[in-house]
Amino acid sequence: MSFLISGLSLLLVLLTLPVSLLMTIKVVQEYERAVIFRLGRLLKGGARGPGIFFILPCVDNYTKVDMRVVTFDVPPQEILTKDSVTIHVDAILYYKVSNATSCVANVDDYGKSTRLLAATTLRNVLGTKSLQEILSDRESIAHDMQLSLDEATDPWGVKVERVEVRDVRLPESLQRAMAAEAEAAREARAKVIAAEGEHKASRALRHAADVISESPAALQLRYLQTLNNISAEKNSTIIFPVPIDIISRFLPR
Known part of the structure; x- marks a missing residue:
């Protein structure tokens, strides 16, 4: 017929x-x-x-x-992370048709189906990650999403080229808490560094005192060096210390 x-x-x-x-x-x-x-x-x-x-x-x-590559902005998704933190994450999806016959015969609307699947996959993948992993391992998360989407859309004749996690928005209260934690950590490190510097300086002064005590003339030279540093400034009052061994001769016995 x-x-x-x-x-x-x-x-x-x-x-x-x-x-x-x-x-x-x-x-x-x-x-x-x-x-x-x-x-x-x-x-x-x-x-x-x-x-x-x-x-x-x-x-x-x-x-x-x-057959060209299509760019799709995945809308911000509200996600509960593994450590029970609520965040908003959006991503960018790059895909194209690899088999024109399959995308027409096997699925009603390949574009809409791919986009809905991308939003669902974003929530599913990030729901198994902690906040620290989401903030530090974006590349590995995007790679896992790309593999999952590519496998799911292969019967539709769609090839997922790339997935990028673009922005992670945290609640304001959590941002303030993280900022306070980071500031406290920096202050703690600064105090430790200052304490280490004081410890090294005290050891150096102790060593210098031991060296000067072995030679009385070294103490006089140190006095003169100090006076030279003071005289370099204008309108300064110079106090010259008289060594005890000089004036001891004039003291009554």
Whole structure:
């Protein structure tokens, strides 16, 4: 029956030349493919294009499929992490059609289905991670999402090229708590560093005192060096310490 209808359609095209050429000749762009159905059945040979192809009027029905990469912003999803923290996360999805025939014959709307699946996968994957893992391991999380989506969309003829976790928004109370924790950690490290510096300085002063105690003249040289440093400044009062061994001779016995 189908061969008879196809033959009649071809005869009609030949009888109505050249007007029928406007209805039989179709063109698709380099980035497009045409999936043809003849009397409701998928035409053998796969999708047509790019370039010129022919259809039979009243018999063939075709659908154009864009093969370019499509970018989709996954809306912010409210997610409860593994450690019971509520966050809002959004992502970017890059996908394209790898098999035009499958995306038309196997799924109603491949674009909408892929986008809904991306939002669901984002919640499922991040729900098994802690907040620290989400903030530090975005690349591994995006890779896991890409593999999961690519496996699920393969029967639809869709190839997921890339997934990027773009933004992680935390509650304001949690942001203030994390900022306070980070500030306290910095202050603790500063105090430890200052204490270590005081310890090293005290050891150096003790060593210097031991060296000076072995030579009384070294103490006098240190006095003179201090006076030289003081005299370098203007309007300064110089106090010259007199060594005890000098004035001891004038003291009464």
